[in-house]
Amino acid sequence: MMRALRTPVGAVGATLLGLVLLVAVLAPLILGDRATAVDTDDLLAGPSAEHWFGTDNLGRDLFLRTVVATRLSITLALAATGIAVLAGLLLGSLPWLLGPRLGRPVTALVNILVAFPGLLLVLCLATVFGVGARGAVLAIGFAGAPTFARLCQTLIAGVGSRDYVAAARIAGVGRVRILLRHVLPNIGEPLIVNATIAAGGALLAFAGLSFLGLGVQAPAYDWGRLMQDGLAGIYVHPLAALAPGIAVVIAGLAFNLTGEAIAGALGVTPAVGPRAWSVPVRTAAPEMPAPAEETVLDVRDLAVSFPGPSAPATPVRGVSFSLRAGESVGIVGESGSGKSLTALAIAQLVEEPGHVAGGVTFCGTHLQDGGDHDDLLGTSMAVVFQDPMTSLNPAMRVGPQLAEVSRFHQGLGRREALARAVDRLRAVRLRDPERAAHAYPFELSGGMRQRAMIGMGLMGTPRLIIADEPTTALDVTVQKQVLALLATVRREHGTAILLISHDVSVIGEVCDRVLVMYAGRIVEEVAAADLRDGARHPYTRALVAAVPSMTTPLDEPLATIPGQPVDPAAVPPGCAYAARCPLATDQCLTEEPVLVDGVACWRAGEPLPSELEKEARV
Template sequence: MTNTVPGGIDLDAVPVTAPRRRRRSRWVSGTGLAAIIGSTLLLVIAVIGPDVWTEPATARNIAERWATAGPEHLFGTDDIGRDIFARVMVATRLSLLLTAGATAILIGGGLVIGLTAAILPRRARRGLIWVMDILLAFPWLLLVLFFSVIWNVSAVGAMLAIGLAGIPSITRLVYNMASSVSDQDYVRAARVIGVGPLGVMVRHILPNIANPLLVQSAAAASTTLLSFAGLSFLGLGVQPPEYDWGRLLDEGLAHLYTNPMAAIGPGIAVVFAALVFTMIAETVGEQPGQGLRAFAKASRTAALGRRDARRTGGSADRSATTPRSTERTVGVLAEVRDLRVAFPDGDGGMIERVHGVSLRIMPGEIVGIVGESGSGKSLTAMALAGLLERPAVITSKRRVFDGIDLDGRLGASERRRLGVEIGVVFQDPLTSLNPALTIGRQLTEVPRHHLGLGRTAARRRAVDGLEAVGIPDAAGRLRDYPHQFSGGMRQRAMIGMALTGTPRLIVADEPTTALDVTVQRQVLAVLRRAQRATGAGIVFISHDIALVSGFCDRVVVMRDGAIVEELPAARIREDARHPYTKGLIACLPDMRTDRTQPLPVIGVAVDAPDGTAIADDPADGALSPVEVAR
């Protein structure tokens, strides 16, 4: 078969293996079937219970008061001869409604407040979480009693009390999870390509925190049932003539020794409902993203609305959002001059991590940035591509991508161009790909969000992207999640994602790290074919100077946030003049290396471009120039 990148450009053919078997749904497992049967049983009893069992539940028979459990009365009778089993069945509806209402209040309230806190400015966020922490420090029962007094003693008052009292703990959980997810690479990438705060929450954060929330919801539902029982025991829950499982349990406890089933019966109902909730959460929790299908549908509807709105803007707007290569002038693709990147140090000062870097990328050129860990390679490339966000502080004399001034205020059309024309291959695809969304959902985001394609066209583009990087059965693998791909396939899927737009620049941030040499060669071959087919420039970041020199056209060597040397890749061994570059080359053993000798160690002090040496100053921990004899 013939592979093409999106746009119809032919690539090398790749073999296609037979489609693999699809994984069986968790709902057909033992836990899933038990959850389905249990929830169906509860719903059926809640619906038909009052109609079927109301008469024996309310009929008085003084002659059979406090009858023990038997065939006629499975749970016995109460103090006026009413059948306790029938009352338990009738109470199912009210108990489930109260439990669902209280759980919805605490989960919904915690979700809204927690997500709001995650996107607020720093001071407002701290203030809101501080208030929640104060409420969380109060005893839970004390908050319930406080809210019960406010809304009087009733079933609705108890539901509001239990729901509101549980909001602080859920808020803390949601805030912590949302904060951890919002720092992931795929969330930062979504922000850069123009996805707004609401879109980031709905598409990326909510699916990733859904599973813990489902588990917490099941635990909250079980706790809520017991909470109603506790309030009924104190006389603050459901009031006569209404009754729920908690009130029946309270009434049965008084005769536990004469008729144990009077208390055990309602207890069985409570435990059974809690087990059903837990099994539902466990089953859905094993299927990433399934718990928030409603949110996914809402986001798809919103995306369709935005696409239609863009289409109504006329053909001029469409041409602006999808630039054609024939309309671009030949020249510098991307350039930075005197780039400096600094971060707050926590004490009101700034720590500079990139020091005056100047770099230029030409169309179709592969530029390698090499250096040890912490040398500023990734920061330089991310700043060049406009991917750095706060708290990073970026200053430069010039920072341009294909005519777009990245230091200026970017308009909507410019941000769409950046989202379409810059592709990023992150170092660790397992953390860069959203684990809660399918590969297809992630590969179609750019075509639908920026190119305005329909669902079918975007899917076709995603299939082309996966086929272009040699993934067999591309159409079938779109339904898979990242954890179902091997490490090499995830890395190739990241490259395919970069090809779903119309890439002019591809930033590959150590794409071969932790891959074996065979997979490394495959990944590099895919990048090379994509570069030749699209004419895109590539910034290839690595700490392996041999890999960079064999793949790139030009090599930029960085040390301590500064460029120390820039060389043609083909003559890096012959033309290297800087001691640090020579040290990197010397650290690579070859067939002539004496294996009885230790590898050389690169010294602490190295020459900077201005003739000084950059050395670590133990006095203040900062980098300072030290004059040395050349």
């Protein structure tokens, strides 16, 4: 805010706005009686030293009336703006609360109203609500609601895709509470900025309605009413109509300049666009055999697709695997191979228009049966996202965020839940858990935030922790500490770990098994101990070779994988890796290999040309 006031636009706007508000408060108290005083001996007088703007047809001082009218004009404009913001916030939130089927008609209605000319909408509503100040406030307020509704839809959709909202959903927090606690506090700044700018427009609209006789009625008066009264003698006595018009311009300019300055300082763009919140669309789970009793997670033929311009894109294609209690399984692959989307589908976080097919069984419950599994997911599954800064709500302190899990799923009171949050922060080895619980996320380091996210998962009794690249944003030292913490949680609580990373060396250190994904499929499953020397798929061996070690020759270029990953919307026939594989044959280009004995490759285990060259040099 102070940065905005330091700019020339901000300084001028804030000064003007401060003066306008000061006049609105003090003028009726000091000058109210003088402004209504009738002087029949001085009717329709011109400007003079005694009456700066002259007098009206009852001899009342026009300058004093213009100044005193500031309060009513500003009050009515702010009231209309408040109605527009509240109504727009309600309309903009409904798609989030109602879901896609009931939310789409609301979005369509908002888009239609936004396309309708604003002035005509105001006049139409003014005839509905009736003539007078109250009707004009309602007309202008509800006419401005569609613009704020579309803004709120866009902002809510943006914030709703953040990791901390996904974490709250995983914790089983309801949509209404997520909206109130996690979404609305984080869209406050752009709403305030746009409301400030809209207040200037509301001021002008209200003056227009009063000028047309649809707004303030006598004996009350605002700037629009004064302009209407002075219109009859504008050619003889122009200041009678121009003076309140100038006041409208100055006040509107004050609101607009202040709003634009704040928007520039905060990086907020006043323009808005339509966007609706949506929820996942999933197919029914196929018939699946009952997993073993010790199995925590069982995934069968998982597929995720999205509509495309010509054909659907399928970033995840037929993924199947399982995790036992206390087991740690890693998923590796290049960016775009489907690792994170697989994790989101397991956690039930794929949004429409995404389409999830296949079956996911967690703790013996089929998650694709369409039922409500918030209690199970909120207490038994934890998700640790890649960026610890976006994983926590920046508008809430860390402790209350963790405490939400215990308050909703364990029935604890506010004080007891916060005490457990402090205990969980202590359990993840935070040095000063009490201070961390009362801190905002930006007050913690990256490693501390990531530990807090793990602590959030431990608020319940997690059977599974899905860690989606939890160390990518951290330095090497903190990375080692977080991985050690995950290993400790696994050892002490028997928690299964699904660790997603593009770093083969990290996966090899902390996991029992490794799943290698390429083009949305698992192309190899290998024991972590055999990852470096026992991998058989050419892609897995290329990933391992691309990681430098202490024995990598300094005078040779680093190993890379030629070509580009496959476009999910245009997966070629045969093996998806064939175009980049030095061992590819005609069979690889036409027939897609299936996963047999832990590898999907027609030439599994055959030496690569680079390996033969290395052996020849030795």
